[in-house]
Every structure is written in C-alpha cells, then in structure tokens.
Amino acid sequence: xxxxxxxxxxxxxxxxxxxxxxxxxxxxxxxxxxxxxx
Amino acid sequence: xxxxxxxxxxxxxxxxxxxxxxxxxxxxxxxxxxxxxxxxxxxxxxxxxxxxxxxxxxxxxxxxxxxxxxxxxxxxxxxxxxxxxxxxxxxxxxxxxxxxxxxxxxxxxxxxxxxxxxxxxxxxxxxxxxxxxxxxxxxxxxxxxxxxxxxxxxxxxxxxxxxxxxxxxxxxxxxxxxxxxxxxxxxxxxxxxxxxxxxxxxxxxxxxxxxxxxxxxxxxxxxxxxxxxx
Numbered sequence: 014x015x016x017x018x019x020x021x022x023x024x025x026x027x028x029x030x031x032x033x034x035x036x037x038x039x040x041x042x043x044x045x046x047x048x049x050x051x
Numbered sequence: 052x053x054x055x056x057x058x059x060x061x062x063x064x065x066x067x068x069x070x071x072x073x074x075x076x077x078x079x080x081x082x083x084x085x086x087x088x089x090x091x092x093x094x095x096x097x098x099x100x101x102x103x104x105x106x107x108x109x110x111x112x113x114x115x116x117x118x119x120x121x122x123x124x125x126x127x128x129x130x131x132x133x134x135x136x137x138x139x140x141x142x143x144x145x146x147x148x149x150x151x152x153x154x155x156x157x158x159x160x161x162x163x164x165x166x167x168x169x170x171x172x173x174x175x176x177x178x179x180x181x182x183x184x185x186x187x188x189x190x191x192x193x194x195x196x197x198x199x200x201x202x203x204x205x206x207x208x209x210x211x212x213x214x215x216x217x218x219x220x221x222x223x224x225x226x227x228x229x230x231x232x233x234x235x236x237x238x239x240x241x242x243x244x245x246x247x248x249x250x251x252x253x254x255x256x257x258x259x260x261x262x263x264x265x266x267x268x269x270x271x272x273x274x275x276x277x278x279x280x281x
Binding site for chain 1: 073142251262
C-alpha cells in the first residue's frame, strides 16, 4: 500500500463480515420459516 | 412450492455473486488514498442504502394501490418489501458507523442524513410491528398501507438531506444530476454490487411472499377445521 494511506483494513474486514452475517442470517431465517410451514 | 424454490435459487445465486463482489472490491479495486481500505465499505453500504430506500418506496406504492384495488397480493408484497428493507437497513446502520469511526473519528453523529436514515429504518420496523399487532387481515392491510405511504413521503427527505441540511455525510457521487464522480474501476465495482443487491432483494422478497402465502393457506386450513379452503 502506498505511503501515507490510512491503515484501517480491520474496519473493512469487520464491515464485510457483519454485512455477510446479517444478510445470511436473514436468508436462513426465511428458509427455516418456509420449511416449517411446508 | 414453486415460488419459494424460485426465490431460494435466486437468493443462492445472489450470495454467490455477493462473494464475487467481495473478491472484486478487495482484490481488484484500488484503495482510495485519503480514506484507505475502509472506503471499500462503500461498495456494500451504498447499494444496501439505496435498496432500503427503494424498498420503502415500493411499500408505499403498494399501499397506495392496495387502498384503491384491495388486492391482497399488493399487501403481501408490501409486507415482504418492508421486511427485506429492514434487513438491508440493518446492514446500512451497522456498516455506516464502522466506516465512520476511522474516517470521521466517531461511530455516530446526529446529523440529518444519519438521523433520517435511522428514522426510515424505525418506520420499516414499526410497519412490521403494526402488522403483528392487528389481527384482522383487512384492517391490518389498511393500517399498514397508510404507514407505508408515510414512509414513502420520508424517502425524498432521506435522499436529499445532504443538499437540504449541513451534514457530515458525503454527497451522492452516482445518483445525482451530473455524471458520476468516481473512477471507472470503482464505479464498475459499485454498479456490480448494486446489481447483486437488486437480485438479492428480488430473491428475498420472492421467498417472503411465498412465506406469506403459505401462512395464509395454513390459516385457511385452521379456520375451516382442517379442510382445504377453495
């Protein structure tokens, strides 16, 4: 990475993990709710 | 059920493509010089924010049409759109502060854009709570249609808040009257991510509509003492 660029990759990693977990969690909850009603 | 399977397939495909967005953003998109790697949060945050607003717009429009047509499919769609909008809103309200901390030096500030986005999220959550609180289906659909229309009115204020008020939040760089002010590679990643979020929205809403239909079928069964209703 070029000099002078802020070193804040940990925030990027955290945001991507949180976003994926939230979206996956919601998708799984939908799948389980549908399966329970079938 | 065909609709649920179609929604599931679309959602699965969207998650595969979301992984591709992550790879493209992390490995093939340049790092912004002043904000550093944290700027790449933007590729998830912005499409999620746009789809939260669009989901609310669609809830409101479905509400308007429901009040005229009384078609239960519109009510089912509005409910599905609100739930998916609330899920996307959660992504917006968590990724935003994670970006804000390294770039602004604070997780949260009560400026116009952030506060109105929180309000939009609370309207979506309130919409879902209202639906859960009213037992009569007709009354539930009417009340929630009215709340959906109130949410629809809020959306332009959320989007234009960066022009209407003094705010810390960056101004739109793509959804604005002039040409996008973003380098080509970054713009491609953002548009790719936006396409994936669109597909994800469609997949999740399709599944949620299928769930609502299954619930109605089940409720019909119990109301008629176990016999399938016509």
